[in-house]
């Protein structure tokens with residue numbers, strides 16, 4: 001929410017992730033909790049000043065991040081910053097224009113968040129969206145009032161008489177997505193109406209100094225021509241060239257990493273997940289053997305996972321990898337443990353212990369590489385005052401083992417997930433690796449209900465292998481956020497041939513999701529479910545019943561523990 005946001009700087013944030021693909025770094029957070037230390041803030045440079053950018057001033061709309069995503073789709077670098085970010089943080093980005101996001105507030109409330117003065121003093125183009133338009137109106141001398149009715153959902157936008165480069169290539173009428181209660185009662189001096197809807201006489205306003213307001217949301221898919229409007233703003237109004245490409249990003253990152261690291265030594269925790277794989281490959285490309293990856297196998301990985309990861313990174317990419325097979329050690333520590341949070345704590349603590357032991361053998365190390373992504377950075381900048389109830393301990397990442405006074409190296413901290421995937425592909429990683437579904441740090445331990453034993457791990461691996469293969473064969477793997485098997489602690493009676501069986505109940509979980517905060521159960525075809533079920537009861541000893549989980553999140557969570 002815009003109001004009450006922390007003043008924490010955008011470059012000095014601690015990572016709080018909203019996505020599921022958290023992997024290894026989860027454990028580092030647990031270390032932070034245990035030690036009560038803060039990590040050394042990342043010295044990762046903000047993108048070079050010569051790069052053009054668009055800066056989105058965030059007033060707390062749920063769509064703010066989407067605006068930044070859209071702008072980057074036009075190959076223009078874009079950052080989202082809290083509305084109270086000082087100019088010193090913005091200047092190095094070399095902004096070519098500002099976008100003021102929507103937000104839940106109302107500009108006539110006493111503490112309404114407004115745009116900082118530099119937005120106007122810079123004389124750069126400005127695009128206000130919804131609440132952002134109302135902010136512009138208020139600050140530039142117009143009047144905003146409560147609308148007669150709240151306008152939510154589809155509306156038809158009609159272009160007015162006046163022409164503007166912002167409207168280039170738009171049809172005379174087009175659907176737009178509205179979500180507002182307030183309306184522009186009087187435009188600021190110098191502005192004219194460029195388009196209207198039935199309920200909003202001023203749905204687009206603009207002046208001849210490159211300042212525009214939109215009453216609707218151009219960034220959402222429900223506004224089909226929204227991309228055209230944003231693109232017009234970015235190219236025709238702000239004059240951007242479009243030089244933000246993955247190739248440029250990789251080249252710049254490599255020189256930045258070299259500059260930052262010098263002759264220093266870097267370690268990374270490699271898990272085989274997308275983020276840790278891409279971050280390690282990128283750093284390896286920059287500094288070669290100055291990077292050592294530590295791959296801790298906690299014995300709770302999927303079938304063939306450890307071997308595959310080692311093959312790719314050690315044999316194919318020739319990276320320096322320390323492989324620590326600590327499976328037995330983890331299993332011993334998990335003996336008799338049934339509580340999910342306890343499992344997480346034990347696995348997290350043990351992971352740190354193994355990681356540190358291995359790192360100590362290397363000698364002096366200067367940097368710890370982390371796969372922090374931009375949504376985590378944004379979220380942490382905005383989360384200062386958010387009070388939330390802890391459902392599971394996994395949503396925080398980014399601490400450092402207490403005794404390691406390492407600097408963080410986070411070359412992906414300005415990228416969205418799909419950009420990370422593109423970087424991975426451009427670096428030559430296999431599609432299979434780059435498109436891997438998220439896998440939780442504690443691995444199969446939180447998909448085995450109750451105590452974790454070697455026997456149960458094997459059963460679950462067998463079932464999980466079948467689920468993954470069948471989903472891939474059905475070409476559904478990429479469409480699903482996650483798909484996996486869960487081994488419950490329920491046993492039930494069955495019949496096989498002429499014999500009674502008493503075996504485990506396996507549940508299949510498959511969900512679609514944007515960010516793991518919410519998820520919907522996937523409507524998998526019955527035939528596919530039948531194949532999975534048949535194969536599991538026939539091929540995995542000890543299982544005689546399979547069920548499909550048809551709950552969404554909320555009220556459930558994606559993982560069962």
Ligand code: XMP
Nearest residue numbers: 020022023026394438440441516557558559
């Ligand atoms: P839930 O179960 O909370 O999961 O809906 C949301 C996403 O987070 C992943 N997850 C974890 N990731 N450590 C992780 O690194 C964990 O302890 C953990 N628990 C859940 C989960 O797979 C899903 O993508």
